[in-house]
Amino acid sequence: MENTTRTELSSMGEFGLINHLVQYFIPKVDSTIKDAGDDAAIVSPPLGEHLVLTTDLLVEGVHFDLMYTPLKHLGYKAVIVNLSDVCAMNAKPTQFTVSLAVSSKYSVEALEELYSGMLAACETYGVDLVGGDTTTIANGCAISITAIGFNKPEKLSLRSGAKPNDLLVVTGDLGGAYLGLQILEREKEVFLAAPGVQPLLEGYDYVIARQLKPEARLDVVQLLEQLEVKPTAMIDISDGLSSEIIHLAENSNCSFRVFEDKIPVSPEVQSCAKELNMDPTTCALNGGEDYELLFTISMDDYEKIKGNPNFSVIGHATPVGEKNILETKGGGVVELKAQGWKI
Amino acid sequence: MENTTRTELSSMGEFGLINHLVQYFIPKVDSTIKDAGDDAAIVSPPLGEHLVLTTDLLVEGVHFDLMYTPLKHLGYKAVIVNLSDVCAMNAKPTQFTVSLAVSSKYSVEALEELYSGMLAACETYGVDLVGGDTTTIANGCAISITAIGFNKPEKLSLRSGAKPNDLLVVTGDLGGAYLGLQILEREKEVFLAAPGVQPLLEGYDYVIARQLKPEARLDVVQLLEQLEVKPTAMIDISDGLSSEIIHLAENSNCSFRVFEDKIPVSPEVQSCAKELNMDPTTCALNGGEDYELLFTISMDDYEKIKGNPNFSVIGHATPVGEKNILETKGGGVVELKAQGWKI
Numbered sequence: 001m002e003n004t005t006r007t008e009l010s011s012m013g014e015f016g017l018i019n020h021l022v023q024y025f026i027p028k029v030d031s032t033i034k035d036a037g038d039d040a041a042i043v044s045p046p047l048g049e050h051l052v053l054t055t056d057l058l059v060e061g062v063h064f065d066l067m068y069t070p071l072k073h074l075g076y077k078a079v080i081v082n083l084s085d086v087c088a089m090n091a092k093p094t095q096f097t098v099s100l101a102v103s104s105k106y107s108v109e110a111l112e113e114l115y116s117g118m119l120a121a122c123e124t125y126g127v128d129l130v131g132g133d134t135t136t137i138a139n140g141c142a143i144s145i146t147a148i149g150f151n152k153p154e155k156l157s158l159r160s161g162a163k164p165n166d167l168l169v170v171t172g173d174l175g176g177a178y179l180g181l182q183i184l185e186r187e188k189e190v191f192l193a194a195p196g197v198q199p200l201l202e203g204y205d206y207v208i209a210r211q212l213k214p215e216a217r218l219d220v221v222q223l224l225e226q227l228e229v230k231p232t233a234m235i236d237i238s239d240g241l242s243s244e245i246i247h248l249a250e251n252s253n254c255s256f257r258v259f260e261d262k263i264p265v266s267p268e269v270q271s272c273a274k275e276l277n278m279d280p281t282t283c284a285l286n287g288g289e290d291y292e293l294l295f296t297i298s299m300d301d302y303e304k305i306k307g308n309p310n311f312s313v314i315g316h317a318t319p320v321g322e323k324n325i326l327e328t329k330g331g332g333v334v335e336l337k338a339q340g341w342k343i
Numbered sequence: 344m345e346n347t348t349r350t351e352l353s354s355m356g357e358f359g360l361i362n363h364l365v366q367y368f369i370p371k372v373d374s375t376i377k378d379a380g381d382d383a384a385i386v387s388p389p390l391g392e393h394l395v396l397t398t399d400l401l402v403e404g405v406h407f408d409l410m411y412t413p414l415k416h417l418g419y420k421a422v423i424v425n426l427s428d429v430c431a432m433n434a435k436p437t438q439f440t441v442s443l444a445v446s447s448k449y450s451v452e453a454l455e456e457l458y459s460g461m462l463a464a465c466e467t468y469g470v471d472l473v474g475g476d477t478t479t480i481a482n483g484c485a486i487s488i489t490a491i492g493f494n495k496p497e498k499l500s501l502r503s504g505a506k507p508n509d510l511l512v513v514t515g516d517l518g519g520a521y522l523g524l525q526i527l528e529r530e531k532e533v534f535l536a537a538p539g540v541q542p543l544l545e546g547y548d549y550v551i552a553r554q555l556k557p558e559a560r561l562d563v564v565q566l567l568e569q570l571e572v573k574p575t576a577m578i579d580i581s582d583g584l585s586s587e588i589i590h591l592a593e594n595s596n597c598s599f600r601v602f603e604d605k606i607p608v609s610p611e612v613q614s615c616a617k618e619l620n621m622d623p624t625t626c627a628l629n630g631g632e633d634y635e636l637l638f639t640i641s642m643d644d645y646e647k648i649k650g651n652p653n654f655s656v657i658g659h660a661t662p663v664g665e666k667n668i669l670e671t672k673g674g675g676v677v678e679l680k681a682q683g684w685k686i
């Protein structure tokens with residue numbers, strides 16, 4: 001870090017620290033009536049809209065490694081993973097809270113970096129930080145974020161609405177976040193073996209950015225509204241395409257048939273996978289953390305999304321009782337299995 | 344614990360564990376449209392009401408000590424401290440989420456105990472668990488809960504509405520939770536010095552219950568509604584009466600004069616404080632964790648609350664610029680200082 005001053009957390013009381021960290025967060029969302037600083041925040045729900053509410057907990061050593069995760073990126077990503085869950089309901093995120101437990105190894109300046117990433121997320125997504133809590137912990141760091149958002153009841157998409165013959169659509173491209181993690185882990189090992197060696201990250205910008213600075217597809221929620229397409233079911237891709245397809249299948253009481261050659265993989269992912277002797281399809285299916293949206297639409301809506309570069313139709317829903325199938329490029333079929341993260 | 348089976352967390356996948364833990368939580372609140380199991384919960388805000396949103400993080404070794412905190416009580420208290428914050432806005436709690444980070448020293452049975460306490464809180468307060476997250480952590484345990492609630496905009500009470508001459512009112516009695524903690528800490532020291540010795544907890548039931556099983560004063564929110572009293576400002580007592588009075592003063596831009604002989608202290612607190620050579624008033628002022636409500640009302644509302652055993656009028660607001668004063672039983676005056684918990 002450029003900032004070399006180190007201010008100990010213990011030099012500030014709890015309230016002083018919170019006030020210091022949130023001083024640059026100015027509420028901008030119309031529905032924010034009262035932000036941090038009282039017993040609770042107050043939000044005015046848009047008339048006739050439902051609230052969606054989601055929470056995610058990130059733990060150092062489990063979900064992130066500070067050896068290669070800049071704190072600003074960590075703060076940004078911690079917010080994004082929650083906004084992505086709100087978007088996956090086809091709702092628009094509006095406010096969030098942050099609870100933070102940090103050990104004394106963190107300085108005030110380190111937390112400023114972390115919060116600067118959260119502030120960047122507020123500005124990019126037009127959401128407000130409206131409360132939280134800061135406390136000590138013996139070791140490491142845990143970040144708990146809860147995000148809320150709103151939309152009209154009839155616009156919200158659950159995981160459970162897919163019907164046989166619905167088309168399965170994914171946004172963006174997949175596998176990048178996983179490959180970014182592999183590159184970062186590789187360079188960490190090199191560094192640990194020979195601490196003088198500079199990490200070799202050049203040429204991997206895309207996949208590293210996918211890992212360290214993911215985005216929530218709020219643009220897709222807005223685009224679907226413009227196109228007047230309501231997904232029959234939707235989920236975000238945090239654990240890998242394969243695992244998320246199985247979630248949709250189980251919740252919707254149907255199955256899916258997916259075509260390998262339709263799964264969107266970027267040229268950067270292709271070349272990085274090749275270099276690491278990995279199969280790009282496996283990275284897309286099992287990698288996770290791409291935070292793209294996976295959804296189903298009625299066949300009647302196909303014309304509305306056809307040709308839009310944000311969307312790839314990768315398969316369709318089949319009746320319950322069939323297996324979830326991947327039809328490979330070679331024409332074979334394999335059953336999709338969940339390979340996502342386990343506790 | 345009676346249950347001597349030990350099932351390792353690693354024997355269940357993340358989704359299996361969550362599903363197992365939440366299986367007995369059946370949503371009962373009208374506004375709960377979709378509980379856990381999707382990307383986010385869905386809540387239907389009552390027409391014309393505002394949402395309040397609060398979050399609290401409890402960390403093992405900082406906020407609780409498992410040597411004397413039964414896991415069921417911990418689960419109950421973790422929910423209560425959040426419901427108390429909702430009540431402190433003069434709102435009615437409706438839903439909450441739980442994020443849990445636990446080390447491998449916790450068994451599935453231990454988490455079942457923890458969740459059984461949360462379920463008890465759901466039943467007592469008529470609230471729904473609507474989501475969450477479970478993950479591993481290297482050491483200890485962190486519990487992050489976010490609670491929401493609703494009320495009409497004109498009914499909500501901030502910390503900032505007190506005016507000079509408003510009466511300062513507190514619910515219940517104070518100092519018990521702090522003394523309960525002292526007794527538990529004392530018996531822990533005895534146990535650590537001589538592990539065979541049984542802890543001496545008899546006769547301390549009231550103060551120990553105040554520490555281990557606090558309640559949120561939802562009954563007071565309902566009572567105030569019946570009495571048609573809207574607090575001009577309100578806060579809950581988590582850090583001690585003195586600290587909370589200062590919060591009200593700072594946020595309302597006024598000061599307070601408090602009378603020691605009006606501060607409600609139970610006979611159990613009196614006798615326990617005496618035994619421990621402590622001043623009961625100091626326990627009430629600086630102890631914290633009583634989760635009673637502290638609020639101000641217009642003098643015009645005095646007749647409505649007079650004589651109600653739930654309320655003690657302990658002082659009144661004075662103009663800004665004056666000191667926050669405690670008038671002692673002996674007739675002296677001392678300035679109130681915040682002695683609450685610091686990070």
